[in-house]
Amino acid sequence: MQDENASTTSTPGTPPRVYLKGICKYFPGVIANENVDIEVLPGEIHALLGENGAGKSTLMNILTGIYQPDAGEIIIDGYSKQFASPIQAIAAGIGMVHQHFKLVQAFTVAENIHLGWDETPKRVSASVLEARTAELAKSFNLDVKPGARVSDLSTGEQQRVEILRVLSRRARILILDEPTAVLTPAEARELFRALREFVSHGNSVIFISHKLDEVLEISDRISILRQGRKIATEQAADCDPRKLAKLMVGRDIVLDDMRGRGAGAKPKSAESVLKVSGLSALGDNGLTALRDLNFSLRAGEILGVAGVAGNGQRELSQVLTGVRPASAGEIIIDGKPMAGMKAGDFAAAGIGHIPEDRLHSGLAPAMSIITNAVMREYAKPPVARGGFFSRDAAARLAREIAGAADVAIPDFAMPIRNLSGGNQQRLVARREMRIAERILVAAYPSRGLDVGAINTMLRYIVELRDAGAGVILISEELEELLNLSDRIAVLYEGRIMGILENDQLDIDEIGLMMGGRSRIRAGEAA
């Protein structure tokens, strides 16, 4: 991997393009960055590796002028700089492509490219802006549609718009925050090619990621952050995944293959606990989000669902739990058709749901921990009897769930948004596991969690599987799916491209299906 980067290794003594010196940043109750020292050389791809919450995004927000450091210096090309606002960072040649794109959805691509740019002509018309955009796209070799409305574009296309916007401001330091989360393996390779071309002109790239393999593939040097501090900076050539993982987490981490069953585990059932045929559903915008899905799930089995985010995963998890109605087809649970049933009925049928966006759908952030904990069982005894709601019983249930989730809670009456993301997710997971007697639908359960919390989450899922429930695990981390699933289905544009048994799988084949190419005919055995 390193050989292709021969032209980018700088000679000793080259001053760094970016020198972050002793950066500190604090938030309420959290040390986001503590004394971080990082140097980025010209012509280098420098990776920032760390778990979720390690402080990578915060550090970059400081470099781009969105946050101001509480202590420390930013030195660009030898000059100390202070960025009171993003425009000053942009003027210094720094551009960032954020994880959550900063694009105006209602505007066209051309309008977004020209936003806040002093080179935009004072008089603005669609044709002029689009022509300029087309020219820029050509010069940077990026494929975008100037006249398209951003909200109509796929996430991969939106990312290209973000990149073009940043490059056209003559950024010489390009920062990318977890860019491959929204790309297929093939698109990711294309991105890497573009990045190498970029640095070959003497520019620099800072690449934020938590994916070890990716970081080893693309970067020249890697800085590892842990709990807000910089632990080490290493040459990529000197590292392997195990070493990096250990630096990232601070202890030896073995990424388990969890597919094996222990002694007490319930075996996979013969009949399916869930059978889906011809299932279609509409998305929020009225267009078809799921097309003609056919698959089944057995008790004691984990079915992984792979695919780039935005291809129907959200709608799938909603349809399987009754939050969204199907527009066609059938869902049969334990032999019972679920047509016309709502969320409450699905829950009563023993289906739990860890939603993709816990703050939006799974929790009421402003309400107390107790209120949130009993959300699935508030209508049943002991919490409710007759029409009455017992605050004491609710508090007891909340304590039980918090205990099972191993979350220390100082005050159960406080709003749940005061808890960390990891704690919130653990509470939601255990809450759902209590009612998931037959099926658990888990959508991106490890998103936003650190490695420790992820391991816990995955263990919960295995626990549930061994107790005899079927699990549908939707995830964007292929490694996670490979370590847990018995079978893997690939979702692309609302269709199942294929369902594969998870033994000796070819990653490239999955990658192709994720990108919409190749389809396995023999998809499903009932």
Add this chain to the structure above:
Amino acid sequence: MALRIQRMPSSTPMIALAARVVAVVLALLFTALILAMNGHAPLDLAGEVLSSSLFDDFGLQDLGVIFIPLMLTGLSVAIGQQIGTWNIGAEGQFYAGAFAAAAIGLFVPAPDWLSILMMVAGGFAAGALWILIPTLAKAYADVSELISTLVLNFVAALLVYYVATGPWHDRMTNSATPAIPAEIPELWGVIHWGFPFAILLAIVLSLVLSNTKWGYEVRLSGSNPSAAKYAGIPVRRHLITVMLLSGAVAGLAGMLEVAGTVHRLQGGISNNFGYIGIMVAVLARGSLVGVIFAGAFMAFIQNSGIILQTEGLTTSSVLAMTGLILFLTAIGEELSYYRITREKI
């Protein structure tokens, strides 16, 4: 050692309360300043107000009588808040309730006790009816209730003005209806049984909200409708029920004013009660029991304005001061999320 100001995800009830107290104090000081600049002596006025309202039987009764509509409109707005809506139409629902009470009291022959019961039902129903269209528009078409509830205030006020000075007017006075025969019995002086009824209503509704399954569903729906839907709660149904309840309570306020206090229907029967009710609900931070105390406080403020009318203070000035309190409370509420922390070395 440096001090930093940070915004927390939640504020605590204590700090929020303190912020409100500070807001009120600042507004009062400002008013005192204005009065002083206009040649009055604020401390003397304050003394006059306190002795007239708190240390005098008639004063206390006046306070009590103003308390009823203010507390109830505050309750109405607070109820709307439980499901996440702003009922700015409490003023109009008040008028609607007053209208219904007068219609029943003047034109439906019945023994007094029955008449009063029918008026109560009529007040509730009219208030709910008056918020019906905005409710349906919000529930089925997602039309914001802010303006839809508000414009109906003007319609209701015009309607009441029309009947009170037109078809129903008393031949003696051209601006009001004849006296309504059935009167809510008096409890103490001019304070009638509506007073304990209103307080009881607030307490009962508060208990229902925190101790029933329905109450849990309503609170969750108001806080995060997406999460409520995901939990299988019929959010739309609750939205409609609670908004109608909010209207009904404001309608009750109007009915009690007509049948208990004024005993006739007249053009300006509401003294901005619906709008001040918003202040009451905000002071109480949405708590259904809190509106009892907030209502008492705002009643005191309103009453002071009436007492000081001889000194040149009018209901308009009190309205302006109420606005200032609301403004400072809104700022204070936001500031109460900030904490000053010490930097570690």
Add this chain to the structure above:
Amino acid sequence: MDLITGLLTTAFLAGGVLALAAIGEVLAERVGVVNLGVEGLMAMGAVTGIATVTATHSPSLGFLAALTIGAAFGAAFAFATVIVRANQVLCGLALTLMGTGLAQTIGRGYSGMPAVATFEPIVVPGLSEIPILGKALFSQNILLYLIYIILPVGLSYVMFYTRHGMNMRAVGENPAAADAAGISVRAIRFLYVTAGAALAGGAGGYLTLAFVPSWSDGVVAGRGWIAVALVIFAGYRPGMAALSGLLFGLITALGFVGQARGWPVAPAFLSMLPYLGTLAFIIVPVIAWKNMRRTMAAPAALGEPYYRNVR
């Protein structure tokens, strides 16, 4: 024919109040801030206008004073909502109460008095002779040309055809994106909220200096609220806001005509027309314009305070 001319003339006159206030509110909402204080701002503008004209006998100064007082209160509102980031609905309601209460207190001395000097119609020679339309379009006071032509055309051009306008609209759609692109969200929001409030004050001044033209306790009569509703109806566009104001002026004019001609409907019910009309205006479009959702959509970040430095 006389009737139609009279109707149109009154429509333009009556609509001017709403159009000006609505255009102002468009500016505020386009940068993401809901200002529910328009009613109070109009009241303050109205009383300031009448007070100034009584003192100076110059309606122009009166109008200017109305604009200024609107800007002053608007700046206070902007400080609370943009800098402190307090709840916009509450601050707006507070502004309405404060403005209405204060104006009524100040206005006691001017109640019922007609303005000593008003904006006289400017008769455009030739054009105003056109039958039916001539008098209505070309024989109006100067403010109406400002309200129906200069402001809508000028502001539309700036908002949709200039770089600044694009940046400004981005603030209302996605302040985080605008911030990251180097646009000062706070400055733009503060500027346009204050400017919008100034126009609302001006609309109040117009009320007492050109339309009624006198002050009374209830002179604003909810027009501020109607203006806020019209913004939604107009799809957040200045040109459409002016037209919506005109449409409303027509409804009001019909009410006047009805009263004058002794139609068998009680005046109180005719007075209800504008409010019921507003209700229809905000409900019907949502149902009828389902396809036009995109063009008429509210700025995506409307009503949300923007925090940059908070997780």
